[in-house]
Amino acid sequence: MWESLSLKDVVALARDPYPSIRKWARDTGKKVVGSTIADVPEEVIYAFDLLPVTILGTHKPLKKAPSHLPDNACSLARSNLELALSYEGDLFSGFVLPQVCDTTQHLSDIWRINFPDKYVESYLAPRQADRPSARYWVKEEIERLIESLGKWLGKKPGNDALNASIAVHNENRALLGELYKIKRESPGTITNKEFFAMMKLSLQADKAEINKSLKTIKDSLKAKKGKKFTDVILVGITCDPPEIFDILDELKLNIVGDTLVDGTRYLQGMVSVNGNPIDALADRHFKRGFFSPIHDNVYKNFEEVKKLYNDTKAKAVIFVHIEFCESQEYDLPDLKNMIKKEGIPIHVLDTEYQTTSLSHVLTRAQAFFESLKGGSL
Amino acid sequence: MSDKLTSKQLSKKITDEYMEDAFHAHENGKLVGYTTAISPVELFVAHDIVPIYPENHAVANLTAKKGVELCSVVESMGYTNHLCAYARSDFGYRKTGVTVTRGIPDPDIFLACNAQCFTLTKWFQVLARKGNLPVFVFDTPEHIMDKKAREEIVKYCVLQLKELISFLEEKTKRKFDYDRLKEVMKYSAASSILYRKFLDMAQYKPSPISIFDALIGMAIAVYRRGTQECVDYYQTLCDEIQAKVDQGIGVLPRDQEKYRLYWENLPVWFKFSDHAKLLGSYGGVILTSLYVHAWSFEFDLDKDPLVTLAENYVNRFSNSTIEDRADMATDLFKKYSMNGMIMFMNRSCKAVSFAVPTLKDILTKRTGIPALVFESDMGDQRFYAESQVRTRIEAYFETLDRLGLAQKTAAA
Numbered sequence: 140m141w142e143s144l145s146l147k148d149v150v151a152l153a154r155d156p157y158p159s160i161r162k163w164a165r166d167t168g169k170k171v172v173g174s175t176i177a178d179v180p181e182e183v184i185y186a187f188d189l190l191p192v193t194i195l196g197t198h199k200p201l202k203k204a205p206s207h208l209p210d211n212a213c214s215l216a217r218s219n220l221e222l223a224l225s226y227e228g229d230l231f232s233g234f235v236l237p238q239v240c241d242t243t244q245h246l247s248d249i250w251r252i253n254f255p256d257k258y259v260e261s262y263l264a265p266r267q268a269d270r271p272s273a274r275y276w277v278k279e280e281i282e283r284l285i286e287s288l289g290k291w292l293g294k295k296p297g298n299d300a301l302n303a304s305i306a307v308h309n310e311n312r313a314l315l316g317e318l319y320k321i322k323r324e325s326p327g328t329i330t331n332k333e334f335f336a337m338m339k340l341s342l343q344a345d346k347a348e349i350n351k352s353l354k355t356i357k358d359s360l361k362a363k364k365g366k367k368f369t370d371v372i373l374v375g376i377t378c379d380p381p382e383i384f385d386i387l388d389e390l391k392l393n394i395v396g397d398t399l400v401d402g403t404r405y406l407q408g409m410v411s412v413n414g415n416p417i418d419a420l421a422d423r424h425f426k427r428g429f430f431s432p433i434h435d436n437v438y439k440n441f442e443e444v445k446k447l448y449n450d451t452k453a454k455a456v457i458f459v460h461i462e463f464c465e466s467q468e469y470d471l472p473d474l475k476n477m478i479k480k481e482g483i484p485i486h487v488l489d490t491e492y493q494t495t496s497l498s499h500v501l502t503r504a505q506a507f508f509e510s511l512k513g514g515s516l
Numbered sequence: 517m518s519d520k521l522t523s524k525q526l527s528k529k530i531t532d533e534y535m536e537d538a539f540h541a542h543e544n545g546k547l548v549g550y551t552t553a554i555s556p557v558e559l560f561v562a563h564d565i566v567p568i569y570p571e572n573h574a575v576a577n578l579t580a581k582k583g584v585e586l587c588s589v590v591e592s593m594g595y596t597n598h599l600c601a602y603a604r605s606d607f608g609y610r611k612t613g614v615t616v617t618r619g620i621p622d623p624d625i626f627l628a629c630n631a632q633c634f635t636l637t638k639w640f641q642v643l644a645r646k647g648n649l650p651v652f653v654f655d656t657p658e659h660i661m662d663k664k665a666r667e668e669i670v671k672y673c674v675l676q677l678k679e680l681i682s683f684l685e686e687k688t689k690r691k692f693d694y695d696r697l698k699e700v701m702k703y704s705a706a707s708s709i710l711y712r713k714f715l716d717m718a719q720y721k722p723s724p725i726s727i728f729d730a731l732i733g734m735a736i737a738v739y740r741r742g743t744q745e746c747v748d749y750y751q752t753l754c755d756e757i758q759a760k761v762d763q764g765i766g767v768l769p770r771d772q773e774k775y776r777l778y779w780e781n782l783p784v785w786f787k788f789s790d791h792a793k794l795l796g797s798y799g800g801v802i803l804t805s806l807y808v809h810a811w812s813f814e815f816d817l818d819k820d821p822l823v824t825l826a827e828n829y830v831n832r833f834s835n836s837t838i839e840d841r842a843d844m845a846t847d848l849f850k851k852y853s854m855n856g857m858i859m860f861m862n863r864s865c866k867a868v869s870f871a872v873p874t875l876k877d878i879l880t881k882r883t884g885i886p887a888l889v890f891e892s893d894m895g896d897q898r899f900y901a902e903s904q905v906r907t908r909i910e911a912y913f914e915t916l917d918r919l920g921l922a923q924k925t926a927a928a
Contacts, residue, residue: 206873207873207874209861209869209870209873209891211598211866212866238657238658240634241866241867241870242870244633244634244658244834244835244866244870244871245658245837245838245867245870245871245874246870247658248837248838248839248874249870249874252838252839261658261660263657263658263660263669265672266634266637266655267653267655270679271679272672272676272679275672275675276655276657276672279668279671279672283668434628434637434653434655437641437644437645437651438645465598465599465634465635465638466634466638468595468596468598468599469599469603469635469638469639469641469642470638470641471594472594472595473642473645
């Protein structure tokens with residue numbers, strides 16, 4: 140299904156992956172398990188011979204979700220629920236849902252109550268990452284997830300199967316990392332939209348299959364430096380709709396680094412395949428970067444952005460703000476001030492799932508980058 | 517005339533002394549620890565750290581209708597009006613110094629327990645950055661229904677409480693005294709029993725207390741639990757309410773108490789007394805909510821103090837599953853013979869409010885009682901539509917009347 144895709148195919152499927160997931164499930168007879176961001180160890184789900192799919196909203200209209208989640212709830216949470224309630228729910232045999240913030244505090248309850256016939260499990264990753272107990276708890280939760288899936292399916296993978304799953308995921312991250320490097324250094328080769336489509340589809344398709352496509356795509360690329368690109372850093376959790384990447388491409392902005400959960404945070408931390416897989420997965424949890432709902436050093440966000448900016452020699456930071464994401468909204472004023480104080484240009488891009496009109500995004504981004512060119516660039 | 521102080525006088529005395537102690541903490545060699553209303557504050561008390569609750573200070577300002585003034589200042593600093601009004605008004609207080617109290621002392625450390633919400637963690641992070649101060653997050657995973665998972669969650673929480681003790685020892689350079697903690701736990705356990713007894717007096721008909729009494733009465737449980745004076749306060753309060761019960765005195769006279777109501781969520785602080793009067797005019801008394809019960813702990817003194825602390829803080833209503841929360845509310849419906857419910861969708865409190873539509877569906881189905889749902893904000897008056905709320909309350913009572921749900925003891 141996803142073994143021999145062209146870059147163009149990947150972009151089209153990333154826009155709406157569900158028909159292909161549906162066909163894959165029908166052809167293979169395997170079950171599909173959905174999860175939402177962030178940090179659910181998909182390697183574990185995959186080791187059970189299931190397809191882990193990261194649910195990243197729908198662009199179809201909201202019909203049922205507003206009666207469960209009010210309009211001041213994060214638009215991604217509403218969009219995900221809508222996708223399951225109205226459009227693709229039958230595709231999933233189960234869900235593993237993380238508790239990460241106030242919006243997701245009771246979200247797995249809402250899903251469980253609305254899908255009484257499906258497997259619904261919570262994944263309670265620690266919301267602190269600055270003490271030894273956090274590592275203890277990640278390991279406990281991974282073990283509990285294995286127990287829970289095992290109880291549901293009546294079988295449990297051994298360490299070999301877990302390590303094999305980890306290897307497939309490592310390969311996926313490595314391939315995406317190499318493609319990112321090509322894009323970073325030769326922005327004329329892959330557009331922002333194409334690259335982040337590969338990222339997104341990797342979170343939703345069978346990794347072993349899509350790895351083959353990524354490898355072929357990578358081998359077929361001819362590096363093109365391109366002209367007049369401006370290197371930027373993308374900071375945030377996710378970036379949607381994908382047309383935002385069209386805008387960035389139109390403005391000839393080259394994303395050379397990011398902190399997105401469905402971006403670099405997915406790529407961070409290769410997992411060892413030589414030891415205990417649960418220990419190795421727990422280790423990976425702490426190799427990943429800042430994620431707003433997890434408490435850590437209160438300056439970590441800024442320090443990471445600053446380092447990324449300096450390391451990549453980017454010209455500006457674009458902060459992708461998801462409307463009603465409370466975690467981001469507490470961080471943003473201080474982050475903005477610290478970044479500005481450092482002399483780093485920052486542009487805040489307000490987004491909302493289900494957004495149809497992006498003209499304001501284009502106008503504002505255009506104005507920002509024009510002023511930048513007239514100034515420090 | 518008796519020399520014994522009334523509960524009101526006692527509350528004032530305790531509060532004045534507490535704030536005096538807080539403002540002179542450094543002179544007395546103590547640290548000031550900001551913490552969340554639901555947090556294992558017993559460890560602070562046992563270690564002589566003065567707990568300060570920015571939420572309580574925010575309530576005082578919001579009840580006095582300072583919300584718009586303080587929140588507007590914060591919006592000009594780049595914070596959106598979607599955020600918790602407690603946090604916004606607190607940031608506004610930091611910026612302007614405006615407060616209806618004498619304010620609160622600055623913090624030395626922070627303890628955020630996410631059993632109530634994650635907002636407090638983010639709020640404390642903002643404050644911590646201003647002074648480069650340490651934040652300890654006591655992470656309480658949702659108290660999911662799986663028994664084995666619950667045992668593991670408690671183990672994780674005990675581990676964190678041990679880390680918290682090390683953190684406190686490091687910050688104060690003093691050894692933690694476990695015997696002192698046991699003593700503090702005795703007070704906490706005793707005051708919790710009395711606090712619950714006070715809340716449960718709403719079972720009587722007519723009810724001698726409404727939720728508005730409970731909201732005033734809960735203050736000492738929030739900020740002075742773990743002390744002898746807290747026990748004394750609730751003993752006095754219980755005695756006073758019992759005297760009302762003995763005399764048959766209710767919030768409304770027995771023949772006018774038509775509707776005994778459940779309230780979901782925190783109150784609309786700036787409409788506190790208006791709501792009591794308005795509902796009373798329809799024969800309605802709000803008796804209770806899960807919110808006020810959040811401080812009626814059941815500490816088991818036969819257990820390791822850290823275990824019973826972990827068990828109690830992790831199973832608060834705000835950290836329980838919606839199904840468990842519905843069971844807790846259903847128990848209250850039965851116990852207090854309630855025949856109406858007001859479900860408040862509080863824009864400020866996402867952690868509690870996003871469960872409300874689902875909770876409402878379960879409760880109306882179980883009890884057969886219709887619910888009044890309204891959306892507003894606990895502290896920001898700009899989100900309160902006066903006429904709309906009044907109209908809905910009026911319509912709700914008409915519905916209850918039509919369904920014949922009024923208490924049979926009330927006058928027709």
